[in-house]
Amino acid sequence: METNLYTERLHLRKLSISDSTNLFNIWSDPDVTKYMNIDNFHNENQAIEIITYLNELAEEEKAIRYTIIELSSGEIIGSCGFNSLDFDNEKAEIGYDLAKTHWGKGYAPEAITALLDYAFNTLELNRIEAKVEPQNINSIKVLEKLHFTFEGTLRQSEKSKGRFIDLNMYSKLKTDLKRL
Template sequence: MFPVLHTDRLVLRELTVNDAQAILNCFSNPDVLRHYGQNSLTSLDQVRLIINNFSKSYEEKCGIKWGIELKGQAGIIGTIGFQEWSTEHKRAEISYALFPESWGKGYALEAVNKVISFGFQEMELVRIGAIVLTENDASNKLLTKAGFEKEGVLKKYIHQNNVSYNTYVYSLIN
């Protein structure tokens, strides 16, 4: 059964096909993608396939992705989750994206803290990593606030829109 997580203001729940339009809107928005390291999503069919893949990833214990909802309001304001989950090595990488209208309100930190707690306690992770474009000031500040330590730079690690970007590597150790 997919774990539903609650914070003071948020519900983190499984993504469904009903979220497809919201995900398409988010991940086709140039402001969101500017620092995300992926190309724009282009169709609802593409999003439905991605949602299906998230479900498979959880079943296979190699990833988990939640939709972020405000308590008492239907519809997601973003996504958060782990990919590159290795039960053998007890590690995963965290990633998150919020819709621009939800930026600057502390929702990302609230969700990140809850997911970190879940990762360490329920998934028995020892290490949570993060890869962030060096230019992504908001995300770099958020990870530092959440207790992550910057380990180094991966040069030309992410290629997006015909440009290669350097990234910081972060870790949080339980």
């Protein structure tokens, strides 16, 4: 699977252990992890463990996670990728996170657009899903900006941080691209 994706302002590359310090700084921010299925990290070893685990899933072609790097500065500003790849059903679920200092600058839609292009045109997937807590307004705005379709709310769909949470299901189909 592709290890490098580029946009006008971003370089997305496969996670590396060498990213652990920068990603720890992002994943230790409670505002960043508020709607993620992880608690904010308290030591860099947690980042190393997650990176190792995600890279193992990538080797098995079950998931792939990219480090998001701002091209102009070379700074690591977040991560994104496919949380689950289902080639039998030609679909994947996406996820993404950004350092708080980079919120509101259009980086999330730019990174997700690169993921969509790769998913539909290289991996030949038909459907991309995004599950978002209903209170995560910023993430919902990103998906709406990219013309994802809201399909409904999955009530108490997953357990996160010790409690059951509702998740809004959004999707984008390969055929949706032809309508834009």
